[in-house]
Amino acid sequence: MPGRSRPDRGGQMREQGWSAPQSAALYERAQRSIPDGSSRSMLLRRPHPIYVDHAAGAWVTDVDGNRYLDCNNNFASIIIGHADPGISAAVAVRMARGSAFSLANDVEIDLAELLCERVESFELIRFCNSGTEAVMAALKAARGFTGRPNVIKVEGSYHGTYDHAEASLGADPSNWGDVAAPRTVPYAFGTPTSVAHEVGIIAYNDAEGARVAIEQAGDQLAAVLLDPMPNRVGMPDLEPEFIAAVRETTRKVGALLVLDEVITFRLGHGGMQTLAEIDPDLTTLGKIIGGGFPVGAIAGRTGPMETFVRIDGDRAKVPSGGTFSANPITMAAGHETMTRLDHDAFARLDYIGEAVRSGLRELFDRAGLEWQVTGRGSLFRVHSHQRHIRNYRDSYQSSDEKAVVEQFGLRMQANGVYFIGDSLGSLNLATTDEDIEHFLMAAAASLPGG
Numbered sequence: 287m288p289g290r291s292r293p294d295r296g297g298q299m300r301e302q303g304w305s306a307p308q309s310a311a312l313y314e315r316a317q318r319s320i321p322d323g324s325s326r327s328m329l330l331r332r333p334h335p336i337y338v339d340h341a342a343g344a345w346v347t348d349v350d351g352n353r354y355l356d357c358n359n360n361f362a363s364i365i366i367g368h369a370d371p372g373i374s375a376a377v378a379v380r381m382a383r384g385s386a387f388s389l390a391n392d393v394e395i396d397l398a399e400l401l402c403e404r405v406e407s408f409e410l411i412r413f414c415n416s417g418t419e420a421v422m423a424a425l426k427a428a429r430g431f432t433g434r435p436n437v438i439k440v441e442g443s444y445h446g447t448y449d450h451a452e453a454s455l456g457a458d459p460s461n462w463g464d465v466a467a468p469r470t471v472p473y474a475f476g477t478p479t480s481v482a483h484e485v486g487i488i489a490y491n492d493a494e495g496a497r498v499a500i501e502q503a504g505d506q507l508a509a510v511l512l513d514p515m516p517n518r519v520g521m522p523d524l525e526p527e528f529i530a531a532v533r534e535t536t537r538k539v540g541a542l543l544v545l546d547e548v549i550t551f552r553l554g555h556g557g558m559q560t561l562a563e564i565d566p567d568l569t570t571l572g573k574i575i576g577g578g579f580p581v582g583a584i585a586g587r588t589g590p591m592e593t594f595v596r597i598d599g600d601r602a603k604v605p606s607g608g609t610f611s612a613n614p615i616t617m618a619a620g621h622e623t624m625t626r627l628d629h630d631a632f633a634r635l636d637y638i639g640e641a642v643r644s645g646l647r648e649l650f651d652r653a654g655l656e657w658q659v660t661g662r663g664s665l666f667r668v669h670s671h672q673r674h675i676r677n678y679r680d681s682y683q684s685s686d687e688k689a690v691v692e693q694f695g696l697r698m699q700a701n702g703v704y705f706i707g708d709s710l711g712s713l714n715l716a717t718t719d720e721d722i723e724h725f726l727m728a729a730a731a732s733l734p735g736g
């Protein structure tokens with residue numbers, strides 16, 4: 287049985303105490319050359335980040351030899367499994383021919399064709415290196431296509447680290463204003479004040495609020511940026527009236543709908559837009575389509591996608607490029623991954639996701655905890671309250687609520703599950719039924735009173 291905690295004969299987990307002295311020492315060293323010790327703030331867990339040694343399938347081993355069932359999967363970017371032999375082989379074949387060139391490569395076309403065949407709204411696609419970059423490029427394309435400056439986004443929704451896309455990501459009760467017309471709250475210190483004029487904020491699932499905001503923005507609005515199951519909003523269900531209002535009103539004022547499927551593309555063969563019958567103008571992608579390598583993409587209707595086309599061989603309306611964009615290693619890993627993700631694969635991902643969600647609900651009931659779990663497909667999110675979550679404000683945690691889910695995540699870690707308690711849970715295809723049992727046993731032992 288993998289992991290440091292093992293079930294005893296009675297099926298109980300026994301926490302053996304978690305220790306990771308080698309990770310602690312590496313973190314100590316890292317802080318001398320890297321601000322905060324890591325280039326990724328999200329890895330800074332208490333008491334220190336865990337340093338990976340290697341992984342296989344659904345399991346990760348750290349430098350101290352601790353093993354964890356991976357229920358984060360690099361924030362939902364690994365979907366087939368770690369160190370998958372098929373992906374490794376596809377990468378090795380390409381690596382043997384060189385990794386990066388200022389010459390075009392044919393796998394870019396293979397992956398472009400595969401993705402465009404899958405999704406009705408993907409008439410054209412262009413690759414970049416991250417979801418952040420994809421969102422940035424999509425907003426630029428929307429501005430270039432419409433000739434308008436402003437965008438509207440959802441309060442609390444994460445779309446990467448671009449100033450405009452970050453607006454109101456960290457809004458809180460002291461600054462968020464009226465829910466019917468939320469204030470635009472800058473995220474990073476030093477954000478240009480113009481962001482407050484250029485980005486409007488709506489509450490998720492507020493159809494009327496969206497309609498009013500879009501109509502008011504009118505002929506100054508380039509796009510509405512929307513994630514169809516925003517993680518940091520608590521993974522609420524998308525209400526049909528809301529998406530209908532956004533789609534209808536953007537069309538009415540001549541603005542684009544940019545759907546951010548960087549995460550939700552892992553929910554089905556054609557992403558969430560196929561499942562929920564959404565018809566976006568542009569879609570941003572990332573994570574799974576790179577098969578474990580850095581990636582982003584902008585896909586969509588020919589009109590706005592043609593803002594990337596050079597005019598008479600000269601500069602495009604929206605010039606774009608990138609030294610490593612569409613590099614053959616990422617494209618090969620992405621192509622192998624997306625080819626393997628057929629309907630059966632998504633059915634299995636739905637099954638294991640539902641097993642975790644329903645198993646957790648049963649555990650919360652049994653423990654008399656007023657907790658809940660949201661999510662769909664291979665994604666889930668735990669909340670230590672039972673407020674009905676329709677928007678960011680419903681899921682916004684008090685410091686006590688946050689502390690208790692964080693503690694749950696840390697105890698899961700000690701019980702052999704890598705799960706960041708107050709972040710998204712994400713499962714990969716290599717997760718077996720026994721792994722789910724391990725997860726639920728670890729959860730039972732890690733909940734308050736467990």
Ligand SMILES: Cc1ncc(COP(=O)(O)O)c(C=O)c1O
Pocket residue numbers: 361415416417418419421444445446447513517546547548549572573581582
């Ligand atoms: C919905 C969404 N959009 C964009 C991004 C940014 O992607 P990346 O981290 O690849 O820049 C993320 C990252 O988590 C995301 O969840």
